[in-house]
Amino acid sequence: MKPHDDIDGDVYVSPRYLARATAIGDPGLDPLRDLGWELHNDDLGNAYLNAPDRKVRLGYLPEGDDDGLWRINAYKDPFGPPVWGACFNDSCPTEFVTAFTTALAEAYEQGPASYLARPVSGSNDRDPFLAVAPLINRGWRLDRPRWGAFAVHSPDGLAGLEYTVGDLDPEAELTTRDARWQLWAGTSIDRPYWYATATTDTPVALLKAVTESVSDPTPLPRWRDDTYSYVKNMAQLIPITPPPPPAPTPLDVQRAAARQPAPRPATSVPRWSTTSRPALPSRR
Known part of the structure; x- marks a missing residue:
């Protein structure tokens, strides 16, 4: 299997929030699978991960009913309603999902007091x-886009995080984009390139992991042909040069020498000497 840390692409996309999702979801699933979470697949190709105590569930839904590709919910009671939920749509860069699930894996190992910790x-x-601090520290600017909400936007205005204040409908937070937190990239929050949402009680540590990843200045590798055409005019696409060949080891040198043909014996070269027969007289 191809390691996930191998470079998979021919360009680096910068800023990274203008990259699109990768073709596979394994990097987002692996932090939880490494903890022994149970994986199931349905006949359509959707994947479901369940924590051993059934109090956290993840759905990877390429054949779901909407564009919510990743849905992660946590429960106090496995048979009760979710305490919090997060959703990443089908265009969200997979690295942001991986940041979330990595932080979730760490919180789960610490116990319910961590992965069910309400923001205070x-x-x-x-x-x-x-959760907002990583964006502010990297130059994102504060904004008040509308009454009852505040936001921060990237320096180029092509990404933003919006936080809604006041009371919200818990069911709507889980099933629509009308959630407490909404992170997005694009020229408009109404028609984003990608978006991610999180409900009111999503632990701050999980949200912070995502905002740190989104604002990270390190570009992401992608295939140029898979990059959205309208992003190509806004993002910087840096060609990825192939890595140089590895330096030969002493064993490589030894093997190469063993494959060389044996040297030929030197050919004898006639030399003039004092015993050489004198030249015949020329014809007059």
Whole structure:
């Protein structure tokens, strides 16, 4: 199997939030599969991961009913409604999903007090602003796009995070884009290139992992032909040069020498000497 850390593409896309999703979802699933979470597939090709205690569930839904490719929910009671939920649509760069599931794996190992930790304003480690801080620290600017919400936008205006204040419908948060948190890229939040949402009680540590990944200045490798045409005019596409061949090891040198043909014996070259027969006189 191809390692996920191999470069898979012919260009680097910068800024990284203008890249699109990768062709496979394995990198997003692996942090939880590595913990022994149970994986099931349906006949359509959708994949489902369940935590051992059934209190966290992930669905990878390429054949789902809408464009929500990734849906992650957590429960206090496995048979009750979700405590929190997050959704990444089918165009969201897979690296952002992987950042979320990696943080979720760490929180799950710490126990319910971590992966069910509600955000608390003013808390040292659970204040919602902690999820916004990575964006502010990397030059994203604050905005008030509408009443009842605040937002931060990337310096080029092509990505944003919007936080809605006030009371929200828990069911709508889980099933629509009307959630507490919405992260997106594009020229408009109404028609984004990709989006991700998270409900009110999503742990701050998981959200912070995503915003750190989104604002990371490191570009992402992609295939030029798979990059959206309208993004090509806005993103910087840097060709990926093939890696140089590895330096030969002493064993390589030894093997190469063994494959060389044996040297031929030197050909004898006649030399003039004092015993050589004198030249015949020329004809007059």
